[in-house]
Amino acid sequence: MPEKIALGRYVFERLNQLGVNTVFGLPGDFNLALLDHIDEVDGVRWAGNANELNASYAADGYARVKGLSCLITTFGVGELSAANGIAGSYAEHVPVIHIVGVPTVKATKGKLLLHHTLGDGRFDVYKKMFAQITEKAVTIDDITTAPHVFDEMFRTAYVTKRPVYIALPSNFIEEKVPADLLEDKIDLTLGPNDPQAEEEAVEEIMKMTVAAKNPIILVDACALRNEVQDLVAQLADETQFPIFATPMGKSGISEDHPRFGGVYVGVLSKPDVKEAVESADLVLSIGGLLSDYNTGSFSYEYSTKNVVEFHSGYTKIKSAIYNDVKMQWILEKLIESLPNVLGDYTPVDLPASPQAYKSLVVEPSEPITQSFLWNRVSTFFKPTDIAVSETGTSAFGIIQAHFPGQVIGISQVLFGSIGYATGAAAGASFAASELNPNRRVILFTGEGSFQLTTQSVSDCLQQYSTMELL
Amino acid sequence: MPEKIALGRYVFERLNQLGVNTVFGLPGDFNLALLDHIDEVDGVRWAGNANELNASYAADGYARVKGLSCLITTFGVGELSAANGIAGSYAEHVPVIHIVGVPTVKATKGKLLLHHTLGDGRFDVYKKMFAQITEKAVTIDDITTAPHVFDEMFRTAYVTKRPVYIALPSNFIEEKVPADLLEDKIDLTLGPNDPQAEEEAVEEIMKMTVAAKNPIILVDACALRNEVQDLVAQLADETQFPIFATPMGKSGISEDHPRFGGVYVGVLSKPDVKEAVESADLVLSIGGLLSDYNTGSFSYEYSTKNVVEFHSGYTKIKSAIYNDVKMQWILEKLIESLPNVLGDYTPVDLPASPQAYKSLVVEPSEPITQSFLWNRVSTFFKPTDIAVSETGTSAFGIIQAHFPGQVIGISQVLFGSIGYATGAAAGASFAASELNPNRRVILFTGEGSFQLTTQSVSDCLQQYSTMELL
Ligand SMILES: Cc1ncc(C[n+]2csc(CCOP(=O)(O)OP(=O)(O)O)c2C)c(N)n1
Ligand SMILES: Cc1ncc(C[n+]2csc(CCOP(=O)(O)OP(=O)(O)O)c2C)c(N)n1
Numbered sequence: 001m002p003e004k005i006a007l008g009r010y011v012f013e014r015l016n017q018l019g020v021n022t023v024f025g026l027p028g029d030f031n032l033a034l035l036d037h038i039d040e041v042d043g044v045r046w047a048g049n050a051n052e053l054n055a056s057y058a059a060d061g062y063a064r065v066k067g068l069s070c071l072i073t074t075f076g077v078g079e080l081s082a083a084n085g086i087a088g089s090y091a092e093h094v095p096v097i098h099i100v101g102v103p104t105v106k107a108t109k110g111k112l113l114l115h116h117t118l119g120d121g122r123f124d125v126y127k128k129m130f131a132q133i134t135e136k137a138v139t140i141d142d143i144t145t146a147p148h149v150f151d152e153m154f155r156t157a158y159v160t161k162r163p164v165y166i167a168l169p170s171n172f173i174e175e176k177v178p179a180d181l182l183e184d185k186i187d188l189t190l191g192p193n194d195p196q197a198e199e200e201a202v203e204e205i206m207k208m209t210v211a212a213k214n215p216i217i218l219v220d221a222c223a224l225r226n227e228v229q230d231l232v233a234q235l236a237d238e239t240q241f242p243i244f245a246t247p248m249g250k251s252g253i254s255e256d257h258p259r260f261g262g263v264y265v266g267v268l269s270k271p272d273v274k275e276a277v278e279s280a281d282l283v284l285s286i287g288g289l290l291s292d293y294n295t296g297s298f299s300y301e302y303s304t305k306n307v308v309e310f311h312s313g314y315t316k317i318k319s320a321i322y323n324d325v326k327m328q329w330i331l332e333k334l335i336e337s338l339p340n341v342l343g344d345y346t347p348v349d350l351p352a353s354p355q356a357y358k359s360l361v362v363e364p365s366e367p368i369t370q371s372f373l374w375n376r377v378s379t380f381f382k383p384t385d386i387a388v389s390e391t392g393t394s395a396f397g398i399i400q401a402h403f404p405g406q407v408i409g410i411s412q413v414l415f416g417s418i419g420y421a422t423g424a425a426a427g428a429s430f431a432a433s434e435l436n437p438n439r440r441v442i443l444f445t446g447e448g449s450f451q452l453t454t455q456s457v458s459d460c461l462q463q464y465s466t467m468e469l470l
Numbered sequence: 471m472p473e474k475i476a477l478g479r480y481v482f483e484r485l486n487q488l489g490v491n492t493v494f495g496l497p498g499d500f501n502l503a504l505l506d507h508i509d510e511v512d513g514v515r516w517a518g519n520a521n522e523l524n525a526s527y528a529a530d531g532y533a534r535v536k537g538l539s540c541l542i543t544t545f546g547v548g549e550l551s552a553a554n555g556i557a558g559s560y561a562e563h564v565p566v567i568h569i570v571g572v573p574t575v576k577a578t579k580g581k582l583l584l585h586h587t588l589g590d591g592r593f594d595v596y597k598k599m600f601a602q603i604t605e606k607a608v609t610i611d612d613i614t615t616a617p618h619v620f621d622e623m624f625r626t627a628y629v630t631k632r633p634v635y636i637a638l639p640s641n642f643i644e645e646k647v648p649a650d651l652l653e654d655k656i657d658l659t660l661g662p663n664d665p666q667a668e669e670e671a672v673e674e675i676m677k678m679t680v681a682a683k684n685p686i687i688l689v690d691a692c693a694l695r696n697e698v699q700d701l702v703a704q705l706a707d708e709t710q711f712p713i714f715a716t717p718m719g720k721s722g723i724s725e726d727h728p729r730f731g732g733v734y735v736g737v738l739s740k741p742d743v744k745e746a747v748e749s750a751d752l753v754l755s756i757g758g759l760l761s762d763y764n765t766g767s768f769s770y771e772y773s774t775k776n777v778v779e780f781h782s783g784y785t786k787i788k789s790a791i792y793n794d795v796k797m798q799w800i801l802e803k804l805i806e807s808l809p810n811v812l813g814d815y816t817p818v819d820l821p822a823s824p825q826a827y828k829s830l831v832v833e834p835s836e837p838i839t840q841s842f843l844w845n846r847v848s849t850f851f852k853p854t855d856i857a858v859s860e861t862g863t864s865a866f867g868i869i870q871a872h873f874p875g876q877v878i879g880i881s882q883v884l885f886g887s888i889g890y891a892t893g894a895a896a897g898a899s900f901a902a903s904e905l906n907p908n909r910r911v912i913l914f915t916g917e918g919s920f921q922l923t924t925q926s927v928s929d930c931l932q933q934y935s936t937m938e939l940l
Contacts, residue, residue, distance in 0.1 A: 050921040051523075051889060051922035053521075076554075076887075077554060077886060080554035080557050081523060081887070083550045083551075083599070084522075084551040091588045091589045092589075113759075113760055113761040113762065113768075114761070115762055115861075115883075116885060116887075117561065117761075118561045119561045119562075119759065119761060119884050125602045128602055129603075132598055132599055289583075291583040291587075291589060292583065293585050298582075414587075414589050415546070415588075416586055417586075419521060451521065452520060452925075453521070454924075455921055458921070
């Protein structure tokens with residue numbers, strides 16, 4: 001690598017280091033020069049989507065599989081079409097880096113009546129809009145600080161699990177930056193917990209565990225986003241507590257895990273699952289996100305007040321909030337400590353095993369029911385599949401299906417924008433192919449929803465021709 | 471009509487009065503109850519689009535033909551998908567009324583973790599975003615003032631020629647309002663000009679006209695938006711000045727008008743058009759919008775400083791701005807006054823007539839050129855056609871085509887969002903069918919652009935089945 005490289009190349013070298021190997025988006029004259037640098041970086045490819053909304057959904061789907069993603073659009077017309085997708089990523093805690101090619105600093109200062117502007121000289125409007133639906137929105141304004149700003153924004157997206165917005169004026173793209181900056185990798189590690197608060201919280205949880213006869217674990221959306229699935233499984237292994245998932249937490253624990261008890265959705269749960277969860281005398285809730293669709297319209301009815309919530313930035317025990325006690329580190333501590341106080345605990349029975357799916361046969365004269373369909377689908381899944389379901393019938397239906405092995409479920413349960421699933425499936429298919437070329441992505445959607453983003457099918461197909469070329 | 475009607479019905483009764491006979495958008499649970507009221511109003515139909523971006527483009531296309539339009543979306547997921555379309559309407563001065571069904575006042579106050587929210591209790595984010603790209607954004611918060619607020623917002627859109635945003639909490643939809651409010655029609659008339667300023671401006675323009683040997687008229691975007699085409703034609707009739715159009719002003723004057731000289735786009739103009747415009751010693755510019763694509767990248771080179779600009783809110787003579795001298799009224803005054811001071815003026819010759827199109831024949835061995843294509847298209851147009859062209863090759867090409875009779879041209883020359891043309895054509899087709907069932911809408915787009923909003927084709931088809939039903 002030369003001593004100095006263009007900022008454009010720097011961006012993709014960094015993304016490559018972060019495991020972002022596919023970039024989504026559309027070209028436009030303010031980002032064209034940037035896109036030209038993709039080819040300089042082995043390991044990064046351009047997806048090239050059919051429109052920006054679909055591209056933003058694809059970036060979201062990719063990030064849910066690989067932990068981070070990048071979307072590139074052009075000033076105004078491109079970025080605004082992606083607003084709904086980015087807002088969805090914000091709501092659902094998905095880290096998408098949105099880079100927007102914008103006019104040069106000179107054109108902006110001169111308030112030129114350029115295409116893609118609102119015609120009134122306000123060049124900062126789009127950024128202001130995105131500031132509302134991202135963790136942070138910045139404009140690159142100085143080549144000397146630009147690499148640092150990109151690094152910081154990439155880190156912010158990863159650590160906060162939220163989208164970020166970076167406006168890149170086109171005059172900076174070819175400017176040179178020192179290549180050796182790339183030698184220091186971006187630090188993605190989380191800061192440690194507040195030791196005092198963590199110690200108090202662990203002690204409190206140990207006490208509650210000793211007293212409990214019937215504790216359960218409930219895994220939810222943010223356990224997936226914070227990629228603590230392994231810790232969740234270890235906690236279940238070590239404690240033998242029954243473990244349940246919410247709709248958004250589905251695939252936070254392997255459904256083949258011997259202590260997996262089913263999906264809890266308040267009143268919409270299977271009766272024995274509802275009974276098992278609500279009769280618990282201690283609930284360890286990991287990454288909870290209590291939106292209406294995720295909770296059966298707010299119908300949780302725990303009989304206990306002993307609820308511990310583990311979040312990305314804090315832990316809450318009953319009403320007490322322990323700031324800066326992040327789930328990552330406290331779960332590790334609990335996996336070590338809890339087994340020491342489980343002397344009296346006898347593992348309770350699980351609800352009727354949700355794994356016991358059999359291939360149902362339907363007589364031609366019988367109607368095909370939802371329950372038949374989702375049971376049948378359960379036998380069709382392979383352990384590495386990615387199952388994407390759409391708001392509406394399929395997102396509700398998939399709750400009943402059994403995910404074997406490491407199946408990843410993707411659904412926009414909180415934000416609920418229809419059309420999302422098709423776009424996200426396209427993005428997930430790029431991610432899947434990078435992890436394992438045999439990995440399947442299976443899309444469940446409604447014919448109404450499919451209309452909105454049907455072009456995403458061509459985005460996937462294009463991937464296969466790209467893969468041929470690789 | 472009963473004495474009291476639901477607010478939902480009130481909205482559509484008003485739209486009907488304003489000539490908005492088709493409503494664009496998509497259903498969602500926060501606007502469903504509102505949409506149910508469409509059927510109560512004879513003369514208003516629901517378009518039902520395949521997605522919200524396409525719906526917003528359709529609403530824009532409809533408004534460009536009929537002067538006003540309405541788009542209805544649902545909270546968050548629906549409205550945000552329309553952001554790019556609404557921003558385009560703002561940039562291009564197109565009056566679109568955007569009504570968004572939002573959660574009830576109670577849910578909003580309770581900051582419930584509802585679907586379609588960002589999950590953080592901020593219910594006002596979407597409105598804040600739209601405030602940036604609309605003339606005005608409001609939330610209905612009181613049933614007693616609601617009819618008045620709707621009336622005011624409808625008026626604002628019409629008068630300012632910009633989109634407006636109205637968030638309607640779903641609890642208000644069925645609440646009753648007095649039906650007799652509908653008897654007072656919404657006042658859409660423009661206030662009068664400042665009489666003193668107008669008199670001074672008219673006098674100044676008369677002086678300049680007396681001194682000029684070679685005055686021209688240049689018609690641009692905002693002449694179309696302010697629907698002063700008749701005044702423009704009268705001004706050309708009365709003065710016999712050559713009249714030219716910009717790309718965005720194309721169809722601001724019939725191209726069959728005997729004094730129509732061609733399309734002026736700075737350096738991209740035909741040489742004789744460029745010469746004719748730039749050698750003028752007085753330019754009467756009506757509704758000018760000097761964006762890069764509209765001016766051949768800012769390449770206007772008038773040899774004179776004698777430029778008069780007529781705008782919707784002011785008139786500018788050389789450097790002097792006359793506030794509150796609106797084009798509508800001052801053009802009327804000039805049509806009366808100017809003929810009196812034209813004693814010495816001999817109408818100059820026009821550039822080679824752009825009407826002189828003939829059906830060119832191309833030998834099978836010869837390549838089909840752009841210039842052949844657009845000449846050939848000129849002979850294909852019928853006088854009532856609506857020609858929609860897309861950013862890129864077709865928007866540049868159509869400049870060369872001759873529009874016979876009352877052909878309306880639609881193109882998003884300033885904002886330049888690709889995919890717009892297909893969506894706008896769908897919307898225009900609804901408008902066209904309301905004006906004259908034989909009116910044709912002809913779409914020119916690129917295969918790249920067509921990808922973005924290809925579903926809009928199905929939106930048109932649906933119209934035809936609706937029309938069968940009418
Ligand atoms: C972008 C967006 N627009 C509108 C809605 C409101 N909405 C929710 S479900 C739905 C209909 C979906 O139809 P289909 O996919 O056929 O539903 P299914 O029969 O699978 O439940 C609509 C319009 C939404 N959630 N998102
Ligand atoms: C929404 C949006 N995204 C991206 C762009 C940037 N852009 C301008 S033209 C173009 C390609 C259009 O392709 P096509 O329609 O085939 O162009 P043509 O050959 O007709 O000129 C793109 C991506 C844009 N103007 N709008």
